[in-house]
């Protein structure tokens with residue numbers, strides 16, 4: 284198993300009595316692609332952030348194991364170095380720091396973790412150029428400040444570009460498809476597909492079927508009220524697209540009621 | 544004078560002033576140039592009347608000079624200049640060509656100076672000329688530190704550049720202080736003729752961190768029609784030193800000045816830059832980079848006086864403050880009646896790296912013309928946690944992320960040196976070493 288999430292409970296760090304994740308379970312094997320869908324406010328971004336190590340959240344119960352490590356005990360940078368990658372729902376702007384410097388630092392951090400020598404500017408340039416071509420990114424991307432002055436879609440693509448550079452083991456995409464035009468969506472989907480490999484897994488958080496049509500996830504989960512209330516295959520996406528979440532949520536609430 | 548009641552001073556201020564007045568008296572005996580003695584005497588009267596500033600004075604509200612008042616200074620207690628080798632000062636020097644004037648404890652060192660081959664016809668440099676130094680007349684608004692400069696006035700540099708002469712290599716004036724408790728009162732007078740061009744680099748250093756000094760300077764720069772002056776002041780004094788500087792640019796029509804202040808050293812520093820646009824269509828660019836830590840107090844002030852038509856001014860001031868450092872910024876843009884079509888903009892941004900670091904920024908506009916475009920922006924805050932997390936999520940260590948973000952923030956004003964990559968690289972290195 285690459286990732287095992289057991290009974291995960293999380294809340295905002297200084298807001299007691301306001302749980303967001305309420306007993307979430309998820310198992311991901313190497314090479315699998317999991318889609319997570321669910322209504323606004325269900326906790327999808329919170330799950331993504333908790334896995335990446337954002338300190339705004341406090342874990343009140345449960346465990347997360349990643350490649351045999353206790354993920355929750357690691358700092359965000361250690362998680363990234365061990366192969367966890369989060370493509371942000373809202374990628375952050377860093378004025379004055381060029382993409383080149385930022386990503387060279389990041390790539391070398393991860394190479395250091397893997398016992399590889401650092402790439403100098405020249406080698407990094409060449410390496411980055413190959414990924415720029417692959418993702419059809421603008422040529423001046425590296426010279427620009429991280430995400431500054433980028434359109435919404437460009438920011439999302441920049442995150443996918445970073446993912447391609449870092450070659451992580453677990454890629455978490457938090458609504459990377461929202462706000463993308465059809466061409467950009469294809470670029471993102473191609474990026475994901477080109478990175479697919481037997482030892483790399485994905486968690487794709489999305490509201491829309493379109494990206495999933497391109498990516499073809501192995502599993503689809505519905506997250507509601509801090510828990511996964513239903514899991515299935517690709518057919519679940521079609522069901523949701525037709526009927527929405529209401530029936531599923533009602534059935535879940537009924538079940539909970541009966542259990543009490 | 545007798546009708547003015549002298550200001551009441553604290554015992555510490557009184558004692559301090561007495562001591563430096565004694566230094567001035569000794570100087571009068573050593574350097575008995577009549578005109579200078581008269582100036583020093585007048586300064587003495589002025590200081591007795593006005594006293595030393597306290598935090599009750601509006602211009603000194605955030606900047607206490609107590610730490611200075613506790614010190615006792617001497618003036619040229621070494622009679623002979625200390626001999627230094629070029630190797631000893633190498634770490635201060637840039638790795639590109641300059642016309643270099645080096646002063647060691649205020650004495651001009653011919654041996655350490657160099658690059659005279661780069662002096663073109665039409666550029667004259669005069670040193671320690673008593674007549675030359677005393678041509679700057681302090682204004683009525685001069686503060687106590689300017690008067691103290693005059694009180695201990697003993698040396699100066701006068702630079703004249705003829706019309707239409709461009710000096711390729713920067714003119715680098717390096718002041719090295721090697722003796723503890725010495726006061727240095729440098730004066731610099733620069734006159735740029737019509738359509739001439741000059742780059743000026745004033746650098747203040749201590750030979751070692753153990754040296755405690757007090758630099759109290761005045762520069763006066765007149766920029767002729769259509770002339771260009773790019774000036775940089777690099778303040779790298781030891782962490783226990785004191786730095787006060789007052790510089791004034793007087794600009795003729797279509798002249799362009801760029802002035803940058805980089806403050807890395809001194810326990811207490813105050814850099815005041817004044818630009819007066821007397822001619823139409825003058826351009827004034829002012830920026831600063833201030834990096835404070837420990838208990839440093841770093842005060843930067845600009846006064847931009849638009850007095851003619853179509854004036855243009857831009858300012859970007861960046862402060863990074865760690866530990867218990869305090870930053871002070873005061874920027875005033877004055878637009879005189881009739882200075883129509885003035886376009887002035889001033890931005891100050893501070894990054895506080897610790898909860899005990901503090902900045903007081905006061906941007907001000909005083910506008911007496913109706914057809915102008917003036918604005919100021921002022922922001923201070925902690926480092927953005929979202930930016931740090933974003934970098935961490937890419938495997939970058941928290942400390943490296945802080946460094947990366949802080950550096951990018953602080954170095955923004957260096958973008959303007961892009962056409963001079965060697966200068967940019969040198970300045971970047973000096974600043975990053977201190978981060």
Ligand SMILES: Nc1ncnc2c1ncn2[C@@H]1O[C@H](COP(=O)(O)OP(=O)(O)OP(=O)(O)O)[C@@H](O)[C@H]1O
Nearest residue numbers: 295303321322323324325326327328329330339372
């Ligand atoms: N830092 C925070 N402070 C306060 N409340 C928070 C914080 N983070 C999340 N929440 C709350 O937790 C709930 C889940 O938020 P989350 O962002 O995880 O939802 P989501 O499933 O990603 O929604 P969306 O589909 O709109 O992106 C919401 O009610 C949200 O307001």
Ligand SMILES: [Mg+2]
Nearest residue numbers: 327328329372
């Ligand atoms: Mg979300």
